[in-house]
Amino acid sequence: AQSVTQLGSHVSVSEGALVLLRCNYSSSVPPYLFWYVQYPNQGLQLLLKYTTGATLVKGINGFEAEFKKSETSFHLTKPSAHMSDAAEYFCAVSDYSGGGADGLTFGKGTHLIIQP
Amino acid sequence: GAVVSQHPSWVICKSGTSVKIECRSLDFQATTMFWYRQFPKQSLMLMATSNEGSKATYEQGVEKDKFLINHASLTLSTLTVTSAHPEDSSFYICSARVDQGYSGYTFGSGTRLTVV
Numbered sequence: 001a002q003s004v005t006q007l008g009s010h011v012s013v014s015e016g017a018l019v020l021l022r023c024n025y026s027s028s029v030p031p032y033l034f035w036y037v038q039y040p041n042q043g044l045q046l047l048l049k050y051t052t053g054a055t056l057v058k059g060i061n062g063f064e065a066e067f068k069k070s071e072t073s074f075h076l077t078k079p080s081a082h083m084s085d086a087a088e089y090f091c092a093v094s095d096y097s098g099g100g101a102d103g104l105t106f107g108k109g110t111h112l113i114i115q116p
Numbered sequence: 117g118a119v120v121s122q123h124p125s126w127v128i129c130k131s132g133t134s135v136k137i138e139c140r141s142l143d144f145q146a147t148t149m150f151w152y153r154q155f156p157k158q159s160l161m162l163m164a165t166s167n168e169g170s171k172a173t174y175e176q177g178v179e180k181d182k183f184l185i186n187h188a189s190l191t192l193s194t195l196t197v198t199s200a201h202p203e204d205s206s207f208y209i210c211s212a213r214v215d216q217g218y219s220g221y222t223f224g225s226g227t228r229l230t231v232v
Contacts, residue, residue: 034221043122043209043225044160090159094221103150103162103211104221111157 002027002093006107014115019078021110023065023091026072032094033074034104035065037087044090050074061085086114117143118214122224129200129231137195137227139210145190146212150221151183154207166193200231 007022025031032051036044048059055067065076074091088111092104119142129135139149147168152160164180166172166187174180182204184196193212197204208227214220 036223041126041207041226041228043223044211046222103152103165104160105162106159108159 002031002095002105004091004093004105004107006089006091006110008110009108010111010113012113012115013081015083016080019063019076019081019085019112021076021089021091021112023074023076023107024072025074025091025093027093027095030069033065033067034092034094035059035063035074035076036090036092038090038109039087047076047089081112081114083114083116086112088112118212118220118222119143120146120210120212120222120224122210122227124227125225126228127230129229131201131231132199134196134198135200135229137197137208137210137229139193139195139212139224141191141212144212144214146193146214147190148213149187149193150211150213151185151193151195152209152211154209154226156207160209163195197229200229202231205229205231 003026005024034049035047038044047063048057050057050067058064063078088109090109091107121140123138149166151163153163154160163178164172164174164185166185168187168190172185187193210224211221
């Protein structure tokens, strides 16, 4: 079974500063990893995902994440925060081993606060 | 592409009544759909996985008689909360796997259920 740990339930950064949201996973197989963003009372929007290939993944809205197998991490970064980035961010892992649940396993989420 | 439409966006119902939530894939055929539940300021918890034409698979602890899932066609899955009680109030989100692999998932916009 896989699990996802997001360090920091709340992260506050100043507008224009670097955004770093941390995600560590555990998985018995090479994982598929995802970052989603959720605005209040809305569904989830995919920011980016890692499946295979290049370990640095670029997503929408200037976000990127790097898959580090040795550290079992998939941290999300953005060089310069905008006010519109304030939202809830979820890291997730997919179980494609075929023996478990089909859906995604989510971390607890990180609430990103942008200070003006 | 790969849009999932979820309705209603919000619903208020009286305790003891039943509520149906629909999830439609608009531009693709979704053989597998997922239903998640999200409590305020918490993560998404997978409730069940539905496959077109077969019975849904429920996660441990989810009452299958309370949360009826029907996936009668390749484009429609429904979740019916039967005999709803205030503790069933939550945010329900559907998701569909976009491809036969495990790397693409799209989400509906969610349904806010309030039971009074």
